[in-house]
Amino acid sequence: MTSTAEFSRRLSRAAQLLRASGRSALIASPGADLRYLCGHDVHLTERITALVVRADGDPVLVTPTLERPGADGSGVTNIGIDIVAWDEAQDPYAVITSLLGGSKVSVSDRMWAQHLFGLNEAGSVSANSAANLMAQLRMSKSAEEVESLRAAAAAIDSVHAQLEQWLRVGRSEVSVAADISRAIIDAGHATVDFVIVGSGPNGASPHHDASDRVIEAGDPVVVDIGGTMPDGYCSDSTRTYVVGGEPPSEFAAMYDVLRHAQQAATSSVRAGVSAESIDRAAREVITEAGYGEQFIHRTGHGIGLESHEPPYIVEGNTLQLEAGMAFSVEPGIYLDGRYGARIEDIVVATENGVDNLGVAPRELRVIGG
Structure with a gap:
């Protein structure tokens, strides 16, 4: 409050x-x-x-x-x-x-x-x-606001922790999304803002919603979820899973590039650096690995009383970060017609570095059956 x-x-x-x-x-x-x-x-x-x-x-x-x-x-x-x-x-x-x-x-x-x-x-x-x-x-959140965002991040992380119950071979994306929506409310949110469940080729569409597509063995699945807490502050977190079997070796290699890109961008966050430098840190890793053209969106957006608000973490935004600025770090790689992957955390810039509010595992997880 x-x-x-x-x-x-x-x-x-x-x-x-x-x-x-x-x-x-x-x-x-x-x-x-x-x-x-x-x-x-x-x-x-x-x-x-x-x-x-x-x-x-x-x-x-x-x-x-x-x-x-x-x-x-x-x-x-x-x-x-x-x-x-x-x-x-x-x-x-x-x-x-x-x-x-x-x-x-x-x-x-x-x-x-x-x-x-x-x-x-x-x-x-x-x-x-x-x-x-x-x-x-x-843009610069007070200590009270940071704690509200931390509580929101913990609530949405608790939903990711339950995904093995619902994300299974033979289930449709929309059925999984319905379970996730209920869990978001049960975790303490007042409203569900979005639930993206993108399996297989649908994962290559960053803003896919949830369809009738049935999840198949070995499918990579992008799960991007968020809601608004009773105090008005928002959550937003993305993890990518593989369901019911080991992923293709080429996907595992691609995901490893993405994980290093997300870590590089997160590690570069601190007060005094530019917003575009965070985007650049992620993009350089992905581009060097040959996936530059498949990273088709900005690295992040601010978050607070809205799930998308300034500052925007994108090339061309020379804004210098200040302590308390909260935003997502969410690079993604999308291979049209095949699959996609994204990792997203909410972070807060501090004078000495970064406060990462997301704690859900970032390693590639094989779940379900």
């Missing part, structure tokens, strides 16, 4: 960044930005809810009157946020623009277009995306 002091720190930092950028206010819509700034969790609908963080002045949560009880119960008033409710006959955009203290505002990049249009019509705001501002706030 995020502390009151932590929310207050985030709001103060947001106001500081607004002043530095010459913007008068930040308008955060429902989603990860709103949850990060004040802990209030509500769905995006045609009735606008918005947190107005002002460069000068106290923050205000604007909510429909019919949702006022939920806002009151969220605890936002405990961190110095006033609540303003708007009635059905009111123009909520006029209510919001009256609070801005200026026309230059930054808005959540997930805000619906209809709400942005409504704000502009009500007050002729000059809006830009708050994505960069929010990234500055959210």
Whole structure:
């Protein structure tokens, strides 16, 4: 549970960044930005809810009157946020623009277009995306956030530890995925975000879901799973298994290259290095082994209140890592029509190196029968 002091720190930092950028206010819509700034969790609908963080002045949560009880119960008033409710006959955009203290505002990049249009019509705001501002706030995790991510990683690791029960020859991918989904909830997650079970040639598609394909003896199977914990923080972990028999020697050799690439990238993580250098560390190992063209995605993505968020670990991202930045390290090799493999852990950059939150075995495991 995020502390009151932590929310207050985030709001103060947001106001500081607004002043530095010459913007008068930040308008955060429902989603990860709103949850990060004040802990209030509500769905995006045609009735606008918005947190107005002002460069000068106290923050205000604007909510429909019919949702006022939920806002009151969220605890936002405990961190110095006033609540303003708007009635059905009111123009909520006029209510919001009256609070801005200026026309230059930054808005959540997930805000619906209809709400942005409504704000502009009500007050002729000059809006830009708050994505960069929010990234500055959210990329470096606090100690509290790191512990939330650690708990999420432990929960998803416990699901991988049970896969031998379900991953068997003769079962369909979708049946295995259903068992995994139940286990993700049983492990303590509030929601299941994704379950990828890619057997045989389906493993060569990085974002394969789960199909009716029946798992065959000796199939490599990519299992990429994740969910959201009750406190909002996400898990994401990938392991590759072989089911019901020894893999082809060529697959075992390929997997050994992948394991060394994932280790090389993980070992290169520390505060002060660039995001692209982590990608490069993995890619060099895979390219030298002759699989460079089969590594078709970035090495990683940030994680927190969303399973994909900055920083992105990819060539061209010169961002210098800071202590507390959390992201995946997940190189993969994909041979179209044959099989694929991926290993993924969530790591946190530290001043002296890396805190690897994933503990599930990375060696190639033969399971099931």
